[in-house]
Amino acid sequence: MKTMTMKTKRTFFILVCLLPGLLLFSLFKVYPTFQIFQKSLYLWTGLSDEPKYIGFKNFADMLHDETFLLSMRNTGFLMLVVPIVTIMIALVNASILTQSKLKERGFYRTVFFFPSILSFVVIAILWSFIYHPTMGFVNTGLEMVGLEEWAKPWLGDQRTVLWALAITLIWQAAGYYMVMYMAGIDSISPELYEAADLDGATRIQQFFRITIPMLWEIIRVTIIFSINGVLSISFIIVSIMTGGGPDRHSEVVMTYLYAQAFTNSNFGYAMAIGVVVFMISMLLALVSNKLTERGSY
């Protein structure tokens, strides 16, 4: 009898502990995720409107939607360039700071990490001014060193706008990944580097032969983090810095999804875009996982 009550008490405790989390998670995460899959098959315009089943028509429409295709291309560009450059800068800085034994290590770690805790809104506004055509740093800086002819409206020119946005995204994230890699490098046995020193390996050889292989598992995870980060952060950066302009050349898929839902009230279509993005980011995670899987190390 006594053990029975102990057991019920235990079960009751477990339930009480799990319930708040599970309720919130199911309501605000799981249910909406199922909804985007289901409602992507409906024509649904406006909150008062009754959703009408149309099968895969939303998905078929996307293939002919020029703006959607352009936004996918822009997003793809950012998802390719930003993670690669960010991770390279982060790796180089992390190995310099851990290997060179500079006294200022702590200082640089603090400074470089700082942008990753700033509000994206603040970052977007600051960078709008950095690129400002007349009063921005870039153009006035170029003028000061006598290179006026290089000055241009960086965010207003369709050839430079995506690169300008990519630099902002890299500025924001490089320090974050650097700190992760520094923690990883610190856990590599120093003997490996000492042995390499004795064998006469240069720092650069050590970077490619020891640091990168030893950090490989962390790098793989951060590639996926970074791809997903670009997807969501590009939404804020683009909507504040360019609004998708000039002429949609910086439209990303998330700003397009958002505009379809909340400007045009195309809820069904917006959710179908959500499904496509969701599937693509899952697929990218799988592909980059497979590509970076190592056989020989």
Next chain:
Amino acid sequence: MSSLTSITGKTVLRLFLLVQALLVVYPLVWNVLASFKTNTEVMENPWRLPSSLNWSNYVHAFSTAKMGDYMINSVIIVILSMAVLLIAAVPSAYVLGRMKFRLRGFISQFYMAGLFIGGVYIIVPLFILMNEWQMLDNRFWLSTVYATGSLPFSIYLLTGFMKSIPQDYEEAAMMDGCGYFGILLRIIVPMARPGIITLTVFSFFDFWNEYVLAMTFITSDSKKTIPVGLSNLMQIQQFATDWGALFAGLVIVLAPTIIVYALLQKKLTNGMSLGGVKG
């Protein structure tokens, strides 16, 4: 000879790091300087210092731009979100990390999957749901959405902490007749404090800086948070060209972040190594 090359090598490295540090710091310094400039000064040259400390931009930011009100909303929402998050995450992490029962593995996996569901994909169904249940334009419900967003990562982080606490403590407390809830509150919570603090710091930045959900789910101006207020200000200032107030607003948003960061910088960057992503 080799010491000479190592000295030049070190100088090159130092220069390389210094340039990068300037690239990070200068925009922020410039922002603080610009917040003290008059409008004409802002327009002139971004490399020049302000002629005098011009506090009127801050007065403007608080009075006409209502940054003070937005700040109060942000503080309320951060506190509410943190409370909801801790109430949901700490007990769940304890049970998932330290007790054996059926479905434990399944529930852990369930939360792990949540790590991959970002905010913007599901914003449309979330908006519709909250509209139906009349949760829109409500600071409490916005906070619960924030807390839910951080839940998978928080449970993941705390479960790791919970697992590292030795089992003997609970057994001893059991012997002394302490119940399950007593153990959780009086033994586990104090012992998991480093984990809970790391989590609180990380979530502070997330909640304080969140923009997309706040912009979508809060409609009345009196309930807006500071990032939303700021982006509105940015849009208005492009036409009104009262740059000074905008920069003062940016500094007002930055200040708490900088203070928290300065105080807790070590905790934060160390937390990243124990935050799970270790090879």
